[in-house]
Amino acid sequence: MTVSLTLDNVSAHYGSTQVLKDLSLSVKAGELVSLLGSSGCGKTTTLRLVAGFLEPSAGSIRLGDRDLTRLPAHQRDIGLVFQNYALFPHLSVRDNVAFGLKQRGVGKAERDAKANAMLERVGLSAFAERMPAALSGGQKQRVALARALVIEPPLLMFDEPLSNLDAKLRVDMRVEIRRLQRANGTTSLYVTHDQEEAFSISDRVAIMNAGRIMQLDTPEVLYQRPANSFVARFVGFENLIEMTVTERNGEMVTATTKAGASLTLSQTVYGAIPDRFILAARPDGLAVRQSGEGIPVTLGIRTYLGRAYQYQCTTSTGDLTGNGPLSELLEPGAQAVLVPVPEQCCILPPEA
Amino acid sequence: MTVSLTLDNVSAHYGSTQVLKDLSLSVKAGELVSLLGSSGCGKTTTLRLVAGFLEPSAGSIRLGDRDLTRLPAHQRDIGLVFQNYALFPHLSVRDNVAFGLKQRGVGKAERDAKANAMLERVGLSAFAERMPAALSGGQKQRVALARALVIEPPLLMFDEPLSNLDAKLRVDMRVEIRRLQRANGTTSLYVTHDQEEAFSISDRVAIMNAGRIMQLDTPEVLYQRPANSFVARFVGFENLIEMTVTERNGEMVTATTKAGASLTLSQTVYGAIPDRFILAARPDGLAVRQSGEGIPVTLGIRTYLGRAYQYQCTTSTGDLTGNGPLSELLEPGAQAVLVPVPEQCCILPPEA
Amino acid sequence: MTTKLHPLLIVFAAVIFAILVAPLFIILGAAVSDTSFLTFPPQGFTMRWFTNIFDITAFRTTAITSLQVAVTGTFLALLIGIPAAYAMNRFRIRLPSWLSNVFVLPILVPEIVLGFSLVKSITIGLELPVFATLLIGHTLLVLPYAVRVVGASLASFDFSIEEAAISLGCPPLKTFFTVVLPNIGAGVVAAFILAFITSINDVSTSLFLTGPGVSTLPIQIIAHMEQFFDPTIASVSVLLMILTVGVMAIVEATLGLTFLTK
């Protein structure tokens, strides 16, 4: 049974402080949507609202054709992986995982079997008899994950479920989550602070800011065509350069920065360019060159990234960050230019 | 006062299970060393040992010229950021941060000023009066961080201190940590599950496995020249291909995989190549091409990564993962070849 | 478990427990002394003060009443007290903080006055039967333990695991029993013990609340002591202790006493 989740103009308060502001969000049946947003922006609050631990002060929440807004939490049939795990301290790892099945009247033998199978999947078979207190952080987190997954509810919510796992396990787990989610057609809401994770696991990603959703789109669209400078910054367009068009020459446009550096941009590559715009680029999107057409900068701190060197650059109107190839080591203090790499840059409306 | 930390053949047990096995580790004065390792490998245990919450069953721990092995925990003067925060629930955010200063006899006015300044740095000035229970996960984590940083001890230890922060804050915080650590010359031990973080923040990184340290080296060395296949796998060399040399032609070597695919490798690029070796490559290091010299594969699931497409590939002797450019979209099921990208690959001794 | 205790602490605790237990040997000695008055060291040995308890009809009947009242009263107090304690900790902001002091009133008002006022208002005013009055009185008397002692355990309870259970489909009431209760077991058991003992030992309130046909063991003991000064009272104490050890042993064997402490 695959259902959709809709939050309609939802507001939420803790005491007198408003945390969510007219938030609307819809997750299609069987879809996995991630919530990405800075610390304290209201991601956990959104999940708690859907789970029923917090009552919205306005707005409504629907799951399929059921109105959840006033439904008691335990009747919502929603799996939730808690950010702080919230394991039952008095139950063994296996019993923690089997808990939800027990509530659904699954017999002892069957639920133990299912719990064991799920523990196997999260790599904790050997720990089934342990008490949660004797687990490492990452192990606890996987128990929390297994506990929510095993009940196979129509809606699953994950609150930073992999934050304490190492890179490899993280990928394994996320593949596993995705596999199960797809297999069961589970509608899912996934909170993570890891963009790569969000982008790789999600059908669509919602970027949140201060209790509002700024953009909800597929990873590709978000990553390549952020709708506003907030989202752009968020998806790593560290460099936001205000520009003004000085000359239009067919598809070619010449624009200058405030500091007077001028760039020639092709509308075939960037799409239509308005008279005032922001050129957004990731460090990868500003190639550090010793010379050539580009924005002149003075190089600052250099960081080794593995696949490239990153340079903090200063210009008269602000700092920019660009990447240079491993093959060409430039020293701090040197003069250089930043050349936009068209596929990695985008054009945004100016900020209000 | 800058001091070095040395763990010498340390073993640790929880009850009867041995968690650390003859672990030796030395952090030079003022150096920041990261511990990277899979979930449950003993990272937290190592920190607890150094902090004095756990007694080693063998071995010794030294900080500068002090033997810590039997020193009571509160006399060690070590700052520790706990994986699960461990905030004082009965103290406000500010008092949490000021706690360590209070123990050091710092006067009320001064410690509040210092706490406020540190809260400013972690972006929580507005939350100074709050109780920890009313904070989001990431906010709690930053309080834990501020609390340890503010006391400026000679040794700081961080247990996944940024795991619950969003990407941007994470980078800001890690820059902040690094800045303070450098400014004070604080010797530091840093646990993270995030390789990029480890590599960007550390002077050296220790790769741990099952209670042992597998390699301790600078990020560059680890990243480019892992010493063994465990570390290689760990730093993202997902593809480990066993090969046997069939022909040597000056600096050029021809080797074949078990399945018979043959590659020509240059010893100028890879260094000396033994007769039996493992070719290790990240997905980035195996370029997916429609044809050419390489390992023939059948393409499987495709994932969008932002900067490239990643393909799960199958061969008769196992699965491999390679990346293809965004400009060339290949469909699952198609035949292709994986071409090693020399700078991104390395040669390892065969597994024992 | 792994927390190491300072040797001085252990010595101190040993002394405290020695002092707590020491007088009990005197009482045990007095209870078997073959004399018609309390004495220590015991002179001779007899079990007749124990058999005396069973021989005297009034001891038997009042003991039954006392047990009924103590068990029912404690149970009722926990039944209504635990929800109150829960509400005050779970919904801290929504209930006024003075409410917790209301639940101390029953032990804060001198027992005689409580008994007197209760008789006036309910036995006379509402014309409730004696047993009902006695039960209400005892429930009231032990309510502070149920609310406050359990409340102390709930103060440090992490309610997010309750949410976890609910999200897994466990109804709130069941969640309380399967998740909350096991984690505040120490508090509930402590509350039970204190409430039960308070009820079974109570004299002053019961003085008033007993009536025609209904009396409690402590009152019977006091009546007995008006006339007889023999060691029967010591043997009653000893019997109570043996009973307690017995009950604890059964609990230990069946449930394991770990629930005592979580």
Next chain:
Amino acid sequence: ASAVSAEAKTFTISWWGYNGDKLNANIIEPFKKICGCDIVFETGNNADRVNKLKLRGGKGVDVIYLSDSFSQAGIADGLFLKIDGSKLPNLADLYDLAKDPQGGYGPAYTIGRVGIVYDAAKVNPAITSWNDLWRPDLKSAVSLPGITTTAGPMVVMQAGKHAGVDAFTNADKAFEAVTALKPNVAKNYNTGSELVNLLSTGEAKVSIAQDFTLASMKAAVPTMTWATLKEGDIATLNTVNIPKGSENVDLAYQFINFILSKPVQQLEAEQGVDAPVSKKVELTPEQAKIWTYGADTIAKLTLLNYAKMNDAKMDWIDRWNEIFSK
């Protein structure tokens, strides 16, 4: 009153609750046969039963056993019916002292006395007068009954006599004498068992006590002796009354008459339950030893005016507290 009409009745007796099994055999079972009624008890000490009766406005019990100072308090509060002596034929057999001790209310069914006990092995010379309590050689050796106990006010009475005044009219002088006695006091007691403990552990050697405690004291300290006082001992009476809310007044008369009957009095005395007030009861010297028994003994007793004493009590308690509790 016919037995038939009482068939379904429940007869309620308020008493202390000790000696229940003997009383049951000697009184209740036989009386049940006579009246054909059910019998229910209210048990408890004097004070709380009077309190409860007062709260209930005299209702709830049909007959109430009390010691004399408490029955006097009940009388003062108008809780009891006046007794019609003609309905109690057995009254004629009682000592005069017991027939009507409180002016028209219930008779006494048993008698006791208050005097001085001392450890003959340790107190030398023997005690022969109430005034001996003030002897300097008894420093910290005396245990007085607390002012709230039955015998408590008697200490004040005797202190008055020691000072040569009537304590009711000159309380100041009487309490001066109590103050003078204070150095001799080790600790005052409130219950008989407490007194026995004090004597058996040697905390006290001399005390003012009720006679029924003597046997236990002797068991604990064989040399405990009942002093022969030249001024004589003081009588204490336990009375039975019919509360004014009684619903079975006839049965109550029947019951009181029954417990005053010779066979019952005889049985009770022989079994060590209560001292007899019926002149017809005859005891062997061995049986009589523990009781205040015989016309001669009874004639020598002083009787307190409880009405006056109850009026003075509040003031006395305050004065007593001033001396002993400051």
Next chain:
Amino acid sequence: MVKRLTPWLLAAPATLLVLAFLILPVGSTLATTFLEPKGWIAPYVTFFNSGVRRTVLYRTIEISVITTVLSVIIGFIAAYVVAHVPGRLKSIMIIAAVFPLLTGVVVRSFAWLILLGKNGILNSALLGLGLISQPLSMLYTEGAVIAAMVYLFVPLMILTLAGVLEGIPKDVLEAATSLGATPFGVFRQVILPLAMPGLIVGAVLVFTGSFTSYATPQLLGGEKQMMMGTLLYQRAMVTFDWVGASTVAAIMVVVTFVIVFLMTRLARRLNPMVA
């Protein structure tokens, strides 16, 4: 709406019980003290005019406060050990703590008589060792009353505190230690505040218990150490002066309430989570 009422609904039965069967009845009893013909505070004036009654009030406060402080300290240490010993020993210790509560006050005071009396075990031992030449008067002193009450209330503290102490998360203690808190500092700044919910409950129970106690002070203190309970008893049960008794009771209720309130305030300063 129902949700909003939940806390009240849960607290309602207990609250109503207290309201209906305590606040109203006792309130009306205490109200009688204000209906005296001699003026509405006349009984209180009478009370405070009496030197001995004032003395008794001060003594009661003093004894109760000392008893509470000692019980809290001793009980805390014992409970701390109970909370940290292995399972079986823990059960034995808890049973041992419960025992003293099962003995009636009369036998208990007999036991104290045997231990502390002039001819008691302790005096005999001290005399035998030649440490003293005269038996010490340990009974019937304020010390004896306090000792007996502490004996009685320490188990109560142990029971209320053991669970609470055990529930304190270990990592928070470790955090304090790593920040340089000495063991005493950890105790003062972390354990104590976090134990406060249990501590305050125990302290309130002990204080009210000792403030209203009657039999123990009477048996172990005698009249010399008379406390408010006895004063109340004398009025209520000997002279049947319920107005006087209610006056005493009202004073007791007010004094305890004020002290309980102050204790709670203090506890909240140490830990704002105290309910």
